[in-house]
Amino acid sequence: xxxxxxxxxxxxxxxxxxxxxxxxxxxxxxxxxxxxxxxxxxxxxxxxxxxxxxxxxxxxxxxxxxxxxxxxxxxxxxxxxxxxxxxxxxxxxxxxxxxxxxxxxxxxxxxxxxxxxxxxxxxxxxxxxxxxxxxxxxxxxxxxxxxxxxxxxxxxxxxxxxxxxxxxxxxxxxxxxxxxxxxxxxxxxxxxxxxxxxxxxxxx
Amino acid sequence: xxxxxxxxxxxxxxxxxxxxxxxxxxxxxxxxxxxxxxxxxxxxxxxxxxxxxxxxxxxxxxxxxxxxxxxxxxxxxxxxxxxxxxxxxxxxxxxxxxxxxxxxxxxxxxxxxxxxxxxxxxxxxxxx
Numbered sequence: 001x002x003x004x005x006x007x008x009x010x011x012x013x014x015x016x017x018x019x020x021x022x023x024x025x026x027x028x029x030x031x032x033x034x035x036x037x038x039x040x041x042x043x044x045x046x047x048x049x050x051x052x053x054x055x056x057x058x059x060x061x062x063x064x065x066x067x068x069x070x071x072x073x074x075x076x077x078x079x080x081x082x083x084x085x086x087x088x089x090x091x092x093x094x095x096x097x098x099x100x101x102x103x104x105x106x107x108x109x110x111x112x113x114x115x116x117x118x119x120x121x122x123x124x125x126x127x128x129x130x131x132x133x134x135x136x137x138x139x140x141x142x143x144x145x146x147x148x149x150x151x152x153x154x155x156x157x158x159x160x161x162x163x164x165x166x167x168x169x170x171x172x173x174x175x176x177x178x179x180x181x182x183x184x185x186x187x188x189x190x191x192x193x194x195x196x197x198x199x200x201x202x203x204x
Numbered sequence: 205x206x207x208x209x210x211x212x213x214x215x216x217x218x219x220x221x222x223x224x225x226x227x228x229x230x231x232x233x234x235x236x237x238x239x240x241x242x243x244x245x246x247x248x249x250x251x252x253x254x255x256x257x258x259x260x261x262x263x264x265x266x267x268x269x270x271x272x273x274x275x276x277x278x279x280x281x282x283x284x285x286x287x288x289x290x291x292x293x294x295x296x297x298x299x300x301x302x303x304x305x306x307x308x309x310x311x312x313x314x315x316x317x318x319x320x321x322x323x324x325x326x327x328x329x330x331x332x
Contacts, residue, residue, distance in 0.1 A: 035215075037249060044245065073283055077243035077251045079276040082283035118279065168275055 001198065002098045008064055009057035011197045015068075016046035018193035019186055029182040033169040037078060038182040045076035045084075061099070065092030079167060080183060083119055083128060084190075090114040105140045112136055125165035126176060128183040131155040135191055145195040152195075156180060156188035208314040208323045209236035209262030211270045212307050213255055213277045215248045217241035223271075223304045230308055231315040238262040250277045255284040259296060267295035267320035271307040271327065295320065301327035 003011065019026070019042045027039030048071050049056070056064055069089030073081050094107035112132045116122060123133040131152055138151045157180065164176035167183070210227060214220040220241035227237055238261035243249030255270075262268050270285075272278045278298060285296045297320060299306055306327035313326040 035248070037243075037247070040247075041243065041249070044243075073287075074252055075244055077249040077276065077280070079279040081252065081276075082279045086283070118282070166275075 001100060001104075003061055003198075005057050007197065008059075008061060009053060011194065012049060012053060012056060012064070012068070014193040014197050015190055016050045018189040019043060019046045022186075022189055026182050026186050029180055029185055032179040033164065033172055033176045034182060035078075035168050038080060038186065041076045041078045041080055042084075042186050045072045045081060048072075048075040060097050062092045062095050062097060065089070065095065068092075079119070080186070083115055083183070084187070086114050086118045087111045087132070101139075101142075105136070108132075108136050108139060119166060121166045124162070125167075126159050126162040126169060126181045126184075127164075127166050128181070128187040130159050130162065130181065131184045131187040131191065145199055148195045149192045152188040152191040156184040159184040206266050207235050207264060207317060208266045208310075208320050209238070209259075209264040209268040210307055210311045210314060211255070211258045211262050211268055211281075212237075212239040212241075212303060213250055213258070213270060213281050214239075214241040214273045214303055215250055215277060216273075217246075219273065219303070223307050226304065227307050227311040231311045234315040235311045236262040236264050236268075237311065250280045252280050252284045252287065255281055256287065259284065259288065259292075263292075266314075267297070269310045269314070269320060269323045269327065270296065270298045271301060271303045271310060272298060273303045277303075297321075297324045299324050299327040301330060305330055 023039035023043040030036050030038035049068050065088050069085045073085030090111040091107050094110045096103055121127050123129045134155045135152050138148050159181035164170040169176040212220045212223045220239035224237055224239040238258035240254035240258040244251045259268050270281050272281050281298045309330050310323045310327040313323045
């Protein structure tokens with residue numbers, strides 16, 4: 001897979017747009033079981049990412065991902081900044097400039113491990129890992145863009161009946177059941193945006 | 205200064221500042237102290253840049269103990285520690301202790317010249 005400068009800028013705009021357009025929805029999800037700032041925080045972070053264009057897209061794909069991650073770490077705030085930021089930073093560290101599917105599988109696994117370490121969390125605790133881990137399995141299993149996007153959306157839906165073990169929602173105990181995890185929702189939006197641009201199915 | 209520095213990180217700037225006031229009342233100027241709170245727009249939250257700045261302000265060759273309130277404060281503090289220059293990273297510890305009580309106890313311990321590990325232990329043992 002080779003992303004030229006134009007494609008890299010499209011990718012950044014789509015990623016940012018997916019979060020910014022859904023900021024209100026993310027906030028209302030977070031108002032139900034968190035502290036109600038997820039939409040605002042993620043919007044602030046991705047607006048800062050957009051502000052780094054066009055220079056951001058002049059960088060190579062790995063360097064661009066690292067820069068996005070650092071911006072999110074510095075601007076998002078909350079636990080989401082370090083978690084989502086770490087994912088992008090580690091992805092950038094692990095990916096070659098022109099990754100194939102096997103590179104993507106390996107790099108996303110490393111990035112997911114870094115998110116687990118950062119949050120001291122595992123899948124099953126009603127966090128973004130409940131989207132990242134199953135989506136990674138579909139990616140590793142050869143799923144095409146549609147399969148990946150579908151799994152991302154369904155995985156976020158599957159957090160609704162889960163009991164929160166990590167994050168602010170865990171304070172609510174059983175009252176966290178019945179609400180979708182906001183971090184899972186934003187992660188699924190980002191994955192949906194990424195596959196829209198990346199078109200995994202045409203990978204070598 | 206060779207006493208361990210104390211950094212207070214709260215989602216609320218008012219809580220962080222108030223806790224720092226209580227520390228100052230207990231230990232005066234014997235301990236390097238800094239506080240930070242709020243997101244980059246001034247709302248409730250924490251931010252890595254603010255935490256890095258506070259660590260710099262409270263820096264001591266003996267190291268820095270960070271007291272945090274809720275989850276995001278801890279995650280952002282750990283992120284900030286990892287972003288420090290390598291020679292400083294091991295000399296900054298995030299304490300698993302209540303932010304107000306932990307800060308006062310950590311600072312009291314530090315003011316007696318205790319090393320970083322002892323400062324962290326005192327803060328964490330208070331409610332253990």
